Amino acid sequence: MSSENEQGGGGAGGSGAPPEQLALIRESVRRAKAPRAKPRTWRGAELAEELPVARVLVDKGVLHLDRYFDYAVPAELDADAQPGVRVRVRFGAGRGRVREGRREGGGLIDGFLVERLATSDYSGPLAALAQVVSPERVLSPELLGLARAVADRYAGSLADVLQLAVPPRNARAEQRPSPEPLPPPPVPAAGTWERYERGDAFLQSLASGGAPRAVWNALPGPGWSEELARAVASTLASGRGALVVVPDGRVAARVDAALTELLGEGRHALLTADAGPEKRYREWLAVRRGSVRAVVGTRAAMFAPVRDLGLVALWDDGDDSHSEQHAPQPHAREVLLLRAAQDGCAFLLGGWSCSVEGTQLVESGWARPLVASREQVRQAAPLVRTVGDQDLARDEAARAARLPTLAWQAVRDGLRHGPVLVQVPRRGYVPRMACVQCRAAARCRHCSGPLEARDGGALWCGWCGREESAWHCPECGSVRLRAQVVGARRTAEELGRAFPAVPVRTSGREHVLDTVPATPALVVSTPGAEPVAEGGYAAALLLDGWAMLGRPDLRAGEDALRRWIAAAALVRPQGEGGTVVVVAEPTLRPVQALVRWDPVGHALRELAERAELGFPPVSRMASVSGTAEAVAAFLGAVELPREAEVLGPVPVPVTPPGRPRRAGGPPPGEQWERALIRVPPGRGAALAGALKAAQAARMAQGSRGGRGGRGTQGSRGGEESVWVRIDPADIG
Structure with missing residues (x-):
């Protein structure tokens, strides 16, 4: 010893x-x-x-x-x-x-x-x-138990989870006393929860100390934040605590405002990175000490030490922001599911759309659906129209520009009554290029990487960085190129020329708008950065929809529908003239789900297909990535469950020089491979345990690159680097 x-x-x-x-x-x-x-x-x-x-x-x-x-x-x-x-x-x-x-x-x-x-x-x-x-x-037995459960589920270390769960110490915040806890508030009225078939019963169960579990398909419009606040207030009325996790600070601010309006000051804490380390730690301490019984926050708040927890709620679980990038990379939905099981509390998974994981919770009987009738959906949703490839081929205006006639008319009519939202899939002036005749992707002659254009200049390869000065299409021989997807700034300039008398605002990565006034304006935004318009948008355009649907990703259709619905939910109802035009093939399943406003039906069909093919979330998966030698050695040493199936290894796309390294990805210029390991339902814990044991043994041997570092899910550096990730989001 x-x-x-x-x-x-x-x-x-x-x-x-x-x-x-x-x-x-x-x-x-x-x-x-x-x-x-x-x-x-x-x-x-x-x-x-x-x-x-x-x-x-x-x-x-x-x-x-x-x-x-x-x-x-x-x-x-x-x-x-x-x-x-x-x-x-x-x-x-x-x-x-x-x-x-x-x-x-x-x-x-x-x-x-x-x-x-x-x-x-x-x-x-x-x-x-x-x-x-x-x-x-700062570390309670309940938080320690939760951290251990998360570490075991994701094949990670307890210390790494606690690094995410307990914020850094701030001495000044500790010295300030926390306020005295307030008595429970009165039970709130149901409000707009009456629009849902079981909404009133859900609130009554929370107020009486029950632990209902529900997957909530929220109606479009701004009412969701008030409805979420009423669920929190009902839980507080029972003398218990509540925790709400949302994707970003803008969404947290809306829930914060709704809670303040409903309950007043001092009953909840707001935990976001925007608050700064001292204020955030002071708010966290107030929760830990029991002075505050309700929390609204972003991803890190999933570990907030709420006393007598009665409700955990998550908004829009399909958003990428809910997936932690530091080891062991837990997802907020899974952490809150563990908390619901550990504390025996209520669980609410809400959003305008519906994830496949949420649908699985309902289909398994673990949770109940919270949905509105079709009549309520038709009253709240805007009119959705489509523009497909055949329409674009017949449309002279669409061939000359990216704005089809139907979309141009929707913009013109909408600007008479208020702002118009334009959603584009990508940002800036770095579009991927394609042949203008046959739409075949333009690829590098040396490495087959995608060709890009920097600010309208020379073509260059997104993989190897070589310039291309004499490209021609290998399919049809054309030498003319077009951008597959034009970014927000380029789209804003084109719309500004088409509607010169209308102000154009952009919202994206560099500058995200929170709200826009009700006056006529064009608002060009990337997905997830759409500002809220006062009174709702008069119309919305969803451009280049096929680009999001064409991504080589298992979740491409689900994610595209979620982003479209999030933008369309900001538009006025059809009865008030609200119109949405989506530029995508109308026969595709996600487009049809948007037209019918039926994200639950789309998720049900996705779940059935994944069950048939053995894809997550029906099965559990893990990825092992690293150099070919390291992956082969790791797979040879790990004692996998008998039911495990190894897929691959296959090459991982090389990170171009000068680009930041992706979490779990290879260093720039280095060739890695990745293997996927799949197990049937009920064997996820065995898979995680086997991978953790193998990685621990490998690190203990002290081989080159075998010492894992903070924030990694494996070893770092050298030809023997191996990264292990449970439930990877990008399985292709």
Whole structure:
């Protein structure tokens, strides 16, 4: 066991050592300094008389150290060294040595004190706690249990999950007292929840202390934020807490405003990155201390330590923002599902659209649907019209520009009554190019990568970076190119020339608008950046729809429909003249679902197809990526479940030089491979356990590149790098 103490403070595991071991520990850490009788000390301080062993989780996000380590508690730290506090300990192989019960040298590292024990199951001398960083108990047993469940599900380390769950300490925020908790508010009225078939019953169940589980298909329009606030208020009325997770700060601000209007100030906390580290930590502490019982926040809020949790809610679970990019890359939906099971609380998954995962929850009987009648849907939704390839071929205006006649008429009519939204799939002046005659993609002659145009200049390859000066189409021989997708700025310029008297506003990555006034204007936006118009948009154009549908991704159709519905939901109802024109082939399933405003039906058909083909979420999948040699070695060493099926490996697209490295992707210019591992339903935990064990063993061997780092889901650098990810979103 001495090697373990060189790694950290002691052995892992629980108590249960013989009583003689306590005497051994004390004897090993005390030393007489004078001939006369005197208590033996630990560096001048006595050892704690009761529970002198601290079990610590060190902040090392590597799998082979994913366990607890035991340390001795000096008497001077006895009062502050309580379970849940932050501590600092000496830790590090080869950086210090234990001599007569003390560690000499070694580096200090942060950790959490998990529990105090009377004895340790480690037989050697224990190093002592170096420091209690703060007496604030930030890690509760409930949060620790949740973090362990998330780490196990995603084959990650507990320390990495706690890095996501507990925000960095801010001393000034800790020194400020939190306000006194307010009494429960009265039960709110159902309001617009009456538009849904079981909406009133859902709120009544929350208010009476029940734990209903529902998948909510929200009606288009701005009413969803108030409805979400009423669900939170109903939960607070029962004396319990509530947690709402949304995709971004703009959406959080709308729910925050709705809660403030319904309940007043002081009843909920807003946890977003926009607040800054001090304010955010102060709000988090108010929740941890029980001063505030409701939380609204973005992805990191999924771990918020709400007391007596009665409801967890997630809005728009298909948004990419809900997937954490740092190890072990958990998804907010799965974390909230774990919390609902752990705390026995209510669960609400809402959105204008409907994900396949949400539909699976309903089909399995775990959750109930919260939907409106078809009559209510027709009253709230705008009129949706389509422009397909045949229409574009017959349309002279569409061949000359990107604006078909039907779309131009919708814009002209809409501008008479208010703003018009124009959604484009991509940003800026870096479009992918295609033949103007046959629409075949323009590809590099050297590596077959996609050709792009920078600000309308020379063509260049998006993979190898070579310029192309003499391109011609290999299919039809044409030398004329067109942009497959034109970005927001280019579209804004074209619309500005078509409607010179109308102001044009853009909303995208560089500058995202929150709201626009009700006056006539053209608002060009990328998906997810659409501002809310006062009174709703008079019309909306969804351009280049086929580009989103044509992505080589399992979720291309589902994601395109979700983005279209999110934009169309901001348009006025059909009864008020609201019109949406989508430029996409009308026979395609996502387009038909948009026309009928039937995202639930689309998700049901997607789920049935994936079940037949064995695709997620019906099956569970994991990806293993790295160099060909490393992936082959890893697959040869891992003991997979008997039912596991390995797909691949196949080459991973090379990251072009100068481009940022994707999470879990190869370094620029390096060739990697990826294998997918699939298991049937019910075997996901076994798959995650096998992959975690193999990765931990590999890291413990200390092979080149085998030491995982913070924020990774595998090892870093070198030809032996391997990344493991559970439930990858980009399986193709």
